Amino acid sequence: MRHITSTDPWHVRLREALFGWVLDSRGLGRDAWVLFALTGWALAMPHYGSDFAVSLTLTCLMYVALATSWTLFCGSTRYLSLATSAFFGIGAYTGALLIDQFTWASVIGLGAAVAALVAVVMGSAVLHLRGTYFAVLTFGMTELIRHAVTYWEKQVTGTVGRVLTETPERDTVYLTVLGLAVLAVAVSMIVRRTRFGLALAGIGADEQRAMTLGVNTRLVKIAGFALTAAFAGAVGAAMSVRWTYIDPATVFNPFIGFQTVLIALIGGIATLWGPLIAAIVFSVLAETLRLQAPQAYLMALGLLLILCVLYLPGGLASLRWASFIAWRDDVRGWWREREAKAKRAARREREARYGVGS
Amino acid sequence: MNGHPLLEARHVTVRFDGLVAVDAVSAAFAAGELVGIIGPNGAGKTTFFNALSGVQPPTSGELYAMGQRLTGSKPHKYAGLGIARTFQTPRVFGALSVAANVDFGLQFAGRHRAGAWLLKDEDSILHVVGLAGQRDLPAAAITPSQQRQLEIGMALATRPKLLLLDEVAAGLTEAEVDSMAQLIRRLRDELDLTVIWIEHAVTTLLKYVERVIVLHQGRKIADGLPAEVVRNAEVIEAYLGDEMVEMA
Numbered sequence: 001m002r003h004i005t006s007t008d009p010w011h012v013r014l015r016e017a018l019f020g021w022v023l024d025s026r027g028l029g030r031d032a033w034v035l036f037a038l039t040g041w042a043l044a045m046p047h048y049g050s051d052f053a054v055s056l057t058l059t060c061l062m063y064v065a066l067a068t069s070w071t072l073f074c075g076s077t078r079y080l081s082l083a084t085s086a087f088f089g090i091g092a093y094t095g096a097l098l099i100d101q102f103t104w105a106s107v108i109g110l111g112a113a114v115a116a117l118v119a120v121v122m123g124s125a126v127l128h129l130r131g132t133y134f135a136v137l138t139f140g141m142t143e144l145i146r147h148a149v150t151y152w153e154k155q156v157t158g159t160v161g162r163v164l165t166e167t168p169e170r171d172t173v174y175l176t177v178l179g180l181a182v183l184a185v186a187v188s189m190i191v192r193r194t195r196f197g198l199a200l201a202g203i204g205a206d207e208q209r210a211m212t213l214g215v216n217t218r219l220v221k222i223a224g225f226a227l228t229a230a231f232a233g234a235v236g237a238a239m240s241v242r243w244t245y246i247d248p249a250t251v252f253n254p255f256i257g258f259q260t261v262l263i264a265l266i267g268g269i270a271t272l273w274g275p276l277i278a279a280i281v282f283s284v285l286a287e288t289l290r291l292q293a294p295q296a297y298l299m300a301l302g303l304l305l306i307l308c309v310l311y312l313p314g315g316l317a318s319l320r321w322a323s324f325i326a327w328r329d330d331v332r333g334w335w336r337e338r339e340a341k342a343k344r345a346a347r348r349e350r351e352a353r354y355g356v357g358s
Numbered sequence: 359m360n361g362h363p364l365l366e367a368r369h370v371t372v373r374f375d376g377l378v379a380v381d382a383v384s385a386a387f388a389a390g391e392l393v394g395i396i397g398p399n400g401a402g403k404t405t406f407f408n409a410l411s412g413v414q415p416p417t418s419g420e421l422y423a424m425g426q427r428l429t430g431s432k433p434h435k436y437a438g439l440g441i442a443r444t445f446q447t448p449r450v451f452g453a454l455s456v457a458a459n460v461d462f463g464l465q466f467a468g469r470h471r472a473g474a475w476l477l478k479d480e481d482s483i484l485h486v487v488g489l490a491g492q493r494d495l496p497a498a499a500i501t502p503s504q505q506r507q508l509e510i511g512m513a514l515a516t517r518p519k520l521l522l523l524d525e526v527a528a529g530l531t532e533a534e535v536d537s538m539a540q541l542i543r544r545l546r547d548e549l550d551l552t553v554i555w556i557e558h559a560v561t562t563l564l565k566y567v568e569r570v571i572v573l574h575q576g577r578k579i580a581d582g583l584p585a586e587v588v589r590n591a592e593v594i595e596a597y598l599g600d601e602m603v604e605m606a
Contacts, residue, residue: 198465202451202462205453206451208433211413212433212436212442213437214468214469217434
């Protein structure tokens with residue numbers, strides 16, 4: 001790290017002022033181009049795609065946003081949060097309550113803000129825990145919030161769910177979710193190159209060591225958790241209008257949280273593009289198999305997870321041509337060993353039958 | 359400095375369930391001192407270090423740095439005030455390169471402190487600790503004794519005022535221990551650091567430090583010049599044995 005002083009030429013100082021916070025710009029250009037191309041394709045999609053294709057892409061974009069933002073915090077710090085459905089549901093409810101009084105953009109923003117606020121409170125309470133305890137507690141809090149909303153609907157407002165009368169057009173929802181997905185990838189791309197991202201990675205590697213080197217880990221964790229929650233809340237607010245009728249069981253469905261984690265794990269939690277790749281694979285599987293063969297869809301998902309954990313611990317994004325070659329060599333080695341073993345066994349049998357050396 | 363010691367522990371006690379690991383230890387460290395801490399296994403040396411760096415909050419007692427009360431603060435607060443430490447078992451970021459490990463400290467605790475020329479950037483720090491050749495290797499791939507050197511580099515990257523070294527010379531040969539001690543002296547002299555150094559190899563340590571604190575079963579039983587401490591009857595009985603007296 002080089003310090004910039006006032007004696008440096010103006011363009012060096014300007015670059016430092018603009019991009020000084022980017023610690024490592026290697027690969028940033030390439031990632032930006034890939035994102036740009038994908039965005040262009042997704043923008044063109046509603047103009048030529050069928051309704052089915054657009055709905056599939058929307059599901060896909062929703063999971064890109066959810067899984068990418070989940071990975072941003074949970075992947076780098078190794079804090080496995082199952083609270084995505086809580087933030088999604090909070091965003092959806094906020095959206096449903098406010099859509100009549102506010103503009104579309106502020107509904108999305110408020111969904112994000114309320115979810116982030118809840119994440120700050122929740123994070124302050126549970127982020128000092130690690131591993132299983134953290135995962136179980138985030139799940140427990142999700143259930144708590146879901147039941148609290150159900151109770152509030154029954155006892156206070158006397159309703160079960162909300163009917164959304166004024167919903168924006170399909171293309172508005174599509175563009176909003178697309179915008180959120182692109183923003184999630186872009187933020188993720190940038191954060192991993194900043195001090196904030198470095199602090200998150202340090203927390204994931206050895207939290208106490210990071211502390212002794214000066215990282216205020218508590219603050220960083222709460223900020224990261226709130227950032228993830230803001231994305232889930234915004235996506236929830238945008239997606240709620242697709243259902244026209246929402247109730248706690250739909251929007252706080254724990255499956256949304258599980259699916260987000262599964263996608264991130266299958267794609268590779270330490271990678272930028274992994275969650276996006278897995279979200280595409282997953283949405284295609286979901287939309288094509290769910291209606292015809294719901295069991296087959298869940299089985300395929302389970303099988304994919306098992307295979308990834310066993311043979312591809314870095315996730316789909318870590319898949320290279322070399323992985324295939326290594327697998328081939330593994331299988332070949334296993335087969336050779338098997339043959340050699342069979343040969344040895346045959347020889348032993350021969351020797352036992354006819355005596356040694358004959 | 360306004361007359362305050364750089365770091366001061368007042369009756370620091372650390373208790374784990376029934377076990378008293380550190381028992382009402384008081385000690386003050388002035389700027390520029392090179393102090394050794396010795397004691398038999400299980401004497402509470404590392405636990406005392408953990409208390410001094412905020413990693414283990416004391417059960418009772420107080421900690422002050424430059425007159426500011428630090429009891430109960432998180433380790434990043436200590437690091438921010440210029441108290442850096444190494445870990446006995448190296449805790450480097452294995453997936454990052456050696457240079458990135460050093461850069462981590464520069465990005466956080468060391469960020470807003472002007473670095474002395476020796477600690478200008480990661481390359482100069484790697485040069486100081488003798489790891490310039492391993493710059494781009496993953497930290498997990500270098501030898502354990504190199505990881506100890508890297509631990510010192512990471513601590514220096516926070517641009518500290520006080521350096522806590524926990525058995526940095528463990529497992530080194532005689533010659534390597536000597537060069538390590540030279541390095542520590544040099545850092546103290548050139549950077550105006552205060553160094554507190556735990557070492558199991560007592561003879562080596564006593565040769566280089568100016569003051570030594572002896573811990574035994576969590577209590578401080580001696581604190582003074584090395585030559586005085588080795589003649590202390592309690593210290594001899596607890597730890598050193600007759601050979602040390604002969605040496606001194």
